[in-house]
Amino acid sequence: MHRPKYDDWSHPKGKLKPGEDPLAGALREVAEETGYAAVPGAELTTVRYLANGRPKEVRYWAAAAGTGAFAPSDEVDRILWLAPEAARARLTQPRDRALVDELLTTRLP
Template identity: 70%
Template sequence: MIRAAGCVLWRYAEGGGDVVEVAVVHRPKYDDWSWPKGKLKRGETALAGAVREVLEETGMHCEPGPPLPTARYLAAGRPKEVHYWAARATGGTFEPNREVDQLLWLPLEAARSRLTQRRDRELVDALAEVLAEG
């Protein structure tokens, strides 16, 4: 089992108001748009790994919130489990890197259209529910 974790990183859009934007990342190795995530290190908790991956891939610090649905699928024929959290961005600066060459802050519907995998698109609704609950 491949164990991984990540976050649906969100913020309120610049300019005020209550429009929520999420960070989607482009991974050149796979040429896809996804959430920041990655494999856990030995002995690392899923939440610690999720926060570490967000910082490594996006340069963003975050405040993790409620857990979101776990994604389970086959990756190169091996079962993979990715634990996700809603996480509010609290600062930082994106620098393109080997794993992630682009980061876009998008409104929820635009993010849903941009994300490559259906399992990632489903997390847009999960985040919207969490934010609506306050």
């Protein structure tokens, strides 16, 4: 997905609401940012990095696309479904590219 604020391509992600289960939060963020429901599979590697000098931890799950429809917003203006090689080339951050490789060896729901 493309985030115009950062002019980057990344996987859906976001902050948990207070008391929210991490998987429920991930599914909510996917729906909010893409308009699609996600059918969750195996949990992937937790990614840790600094964002503006502050530690950030993001948990990801493999998922299959469910029903939905994308509507551009100020937060996300484009989404693409890409083959793995094209996704690696499009994603801005190396940490996001590594998740594509992990996903290829993970069983989907």
